Amino acid sequence: MTLHILKLCVGCESVEDLADWQAERARLLPGHLPRHVTRMWPKQAEAVLDGGSLYWVIKGSVQVRQRILRLDPVEGEDGITRCALVLDP
Structure with missing residues (x-):
């Protein structure tokens, strides 16, 4: 079952x-693909990767859909590992 994420x-205006x-x-990134880094790894990562998308809310309404290509671990400057949602441009 596909799972989507709303952010x-x-x-952004x-x-x-x-x-x-x-x-x-x-x-500035390898592969030049956009990504969004979140603090937490999705609990249902397999469902997100099974065709899931990131839906962006801009000025109170859902205005953008980007397919999630993969989830990459990213270590922050504080040493904490976070999740990078690598997005379809």
Whole structure:
């Protein structure tokens, strides 16, 4: 069963803002794919990877859908491992 994730896109005023922000950050990453780092690993990771998407809420409504390609472990500067949702551009 597919599981999707809903996230508030804090600081973005429009879909274009999100696209610009992701493109700028993705240029610095291997593979140049956008990602969103979360504190927690999804409890149902297999369901998320079975066709799941990240839905972005901008200005109070769901405005963007991005397919989740994979989940990568990322270690923060504080030494804590987090989850990077690697997204379809």
